Amino acid sequence: MTTRILATLVFLAVLAAAPAFVPPFEVRVLSLFCFWGALSLAWNILGGFAGYWSFGHTVFVGVGAFVPGVIVAKLFDGGGAELMPLLVLVGGLVSAAFAGIIAWPLLRLRGIYFAIAMLGVAQVTGELSAAIEWIGGGVGLSLPDAVPAALAPEAFFHYIFVGLLALTIGAAAWVRGARFGQGLLAIREDEDTARMLAVPTEGYKIAALVLSAFLTGLLGATYGFSLGYITTDSVFRTDFSLNMIVHALLGGIGTIAGPLLGAAVMVVLTQVVLGEMLNLHLFATGALVVAMVLLAPQGFLGLWRRKPRAQREPGP
Amino acid sequence: MTEPVLEIRGLTKRFRGLVALDHVDFTVPEGTICGLIGPNGAGKSTMFNLVTGFLPPSEGEIRFRGTPVTGWSPQQAGRSGVARAFQIARPFPGLTVRQNVRIGALFGRSGPRDVEAATDTALALLGIEDLADRPAEGLTVGHLRRLEVARALAARPVLLLADEPCAGLNPAETDAMIAALRRIRDGGVTIWLVEHDMRAVMGLCDRILVISAGRAIAEGTPGEVAANPAVIAAYLGSEEQEAHGA
Structure with missing residues (x-):
């Protein structure tokens, strides 16, 4: 256990040190890995541990990014750069609160019904952010430039994304080891039996969604600041929702290393190997997903571990 | 005699027109192994679903350790000390045996x-x-089956509802299960058992409730129940006539 923690810390330290050694483009690729990996890991707290697949997790990215955007536009008239840490935190908290509100009706749905309901929530919320003039998602919102003069922008955001990745790994590892996490696994495996064993299923599902939304909201807010200018289309992105699922599936759903591994593979594939062939990379992504579902339903980690398990329905 | 672990009074469950349980009374005394038997479709699983809060009763009362608990939730039942081993074993398939029991x-x-x-x-x-x-x-x-019972036992129940723990077991496994249930009872857990294996039922139980088509048709010690003409009739296949009031 301690070796695992040590290895994680070394991994994060190496990631954090990257801007000192590698050129800006590679730093951006590594930041993207941190962003995608953390998103997928946050999704995995609900989707992987509790088995409640959200098809609309991008709603929390969007809410996380829009909350600072609206606050900056309404209260600071485009300024407030020095308040970025606070604004990111508020983005995460509002995301979590939003999750808490939708959790009660949505988490009564099981399996594919919950997945589709989340997709609907994401679509509707995205549409509203564009349609409500006061919010201004159609035209777009500016976020202030918070990069200190001493740092390159890509390095500044890289440090934050590494920090958020560390936070997300910590949160996921804590959940996995805690009684809470064991309760989530019980819910995933058989919710009625979990109820019979006195697992507080309703409370645990809500807590998992809220925690997942909080982390996703922090990531979304930071992503918004890194873009500098956000619109509905740039943060309420269906491909974000899909990528969170795909990364977890590729690497190994319900694990901690899995979503990170999946994100790493996809980042390398799309940004490095196929970076010059934008048209091809969606095709390659699709082909890879199909191949993985057919050949390794437990993800890369499943291949490596080779657990003697019968094939199970890989989803809700 | 100490307070009964479970008391059931006039318990009734209707599913639309169908009466699954019809004013059934029974008492499970502390420290005993009781049986619940009856032909398929008699209402045995419905009884367990009512006691464990998976279904609300239509009428009647359930008392657990003297407290009225009618209509409680499965979580409340679990927290209060009712554990259940399902008829169709429902382990958490993706977890190891130890992880399963540990969650209990x-x-x-x-x-x-x-x-x-x-x-x-x-x-x-x-x-x-x-x-x-x-x-x-x-x-x-x-x-x-053993995992199912072990997980229920790990939850430190007061009352273990075991739904056909011996179904599908070979004779040696059945013997092992019978011995395990006895040890669980000796450890202070009261057991209520649904079982078709008559050797298990007759060997284990202190008291047995027999239901057929939702109604209690007999109650007593294994010897009394086995000699009861209504039970014999129900088990020899004349329950259809009985259900039609013949």
């Missing part, structure tokens, strides 16, 4: 206290400690 110990009646000890005790009592690190998926029926 983490939740259940008294929450996370001595989790590892409770897990080990339950595994050992059912004789599946050697399988602890095997995935639950792919276990034999015999092992699944």
Whole structure:
């Protein structure tokens, strides 16, 4: 256990040190890995541990990014750069609160019904952010430039994304080891039996969604600041929702290393190997997903571990 | 005599027109093993679903350790000390045997206290400690049944509802299950058992309730029940006539 923690810390330290050694483009690729990996890991707290697949997790990215955007536009008239840490935190908290509100009706749905309901929530919320003039998602919102003069922008955001990745790994590892996490696994495996064993299923599902939304909201807010200018289309992105699922599936759903591994593979594939062939990379992504579902339903980690398990329905 | 663990008075469950249970009374005294038998479709599983809060009764009262608990939730039942081993074993398939039993110990009646000890005790009592690190998926029926009971036991129940723990077991496995249930009872857990294996029922039970088509048709010691003409009629297949009032 301690070796695992040590290895994680070394991994994060190496990631954090990257801007000192590698050129800006590679730093951006590594930041993207941190962003995608953390998103997928946050999704995995609900989707992987509790088995409640959200098809609309991008709603929390969007809410996380829009909350600072609206606050900056309404209260600071485009300024407030020095308040970025606070604004990111508020983005995460509002995301979590939003999750808490939708959790009660949505988490009564099981399996594919919950997945589709989340997709609907994401679509509707995205549409509203564009349609409500006061919010201004159609035209777009500016976020202030918070990069200190001493740092390159890509390095500044890289440090934050590494920090958020560390936070997300910590949160996921804590959940996995805690009684809470064991309760989530019980819910995933058989919710009625979990109820019979006195697992507080309703409370645990809500807590998992809220925690997942909080982390996703922090990531979304930071992503918004890194873009500098956000619109509905740039943060309420269906491909974000899909990528969170795909990364977890590729690497190994319900694990901690899995979503990170999946994100790493996809980042390398799309940004490095196929970076010059934008048209091809969606095709390659699709082909890879199909191949993985057919050949390794437990993800890369499943291949490596080779657990003697019968094939199970890989989803809700 | 100490207070009964479970008292059922006038318990009735209707599903639209169908009466699954019709004003059934029964008492499960503390420290006993009681039986619930009857032909298929008699309402045995419905009874367990009502007691464990999976279904609300249409009428009647359930008291657990003297407290009225009619209409409680499965979680309340679990926290109060009612554990259930399902008829179709429902282990958590993606987890190992130990993880399964450990979840029972983490939740259940008294929450996370001595989790590892409770897990080990339950595994050992059912004789599946050697399988602890095997995935639950792919276990034999015999092992699944034992896992099901071990997980329920790890929750430190006051009352264990065992729904056909011997179904699908070979004679040796049945003997092992009977011995395990006796040890569980000797450890202070009251047991109410649905079972078709008559050897298990007659050998284990202190008292038996016989239901047929939702109604209690007999109650008593194994000897009394076995000699009861209504029970014999129900088991020899004349329950259809009876259901039609013949």
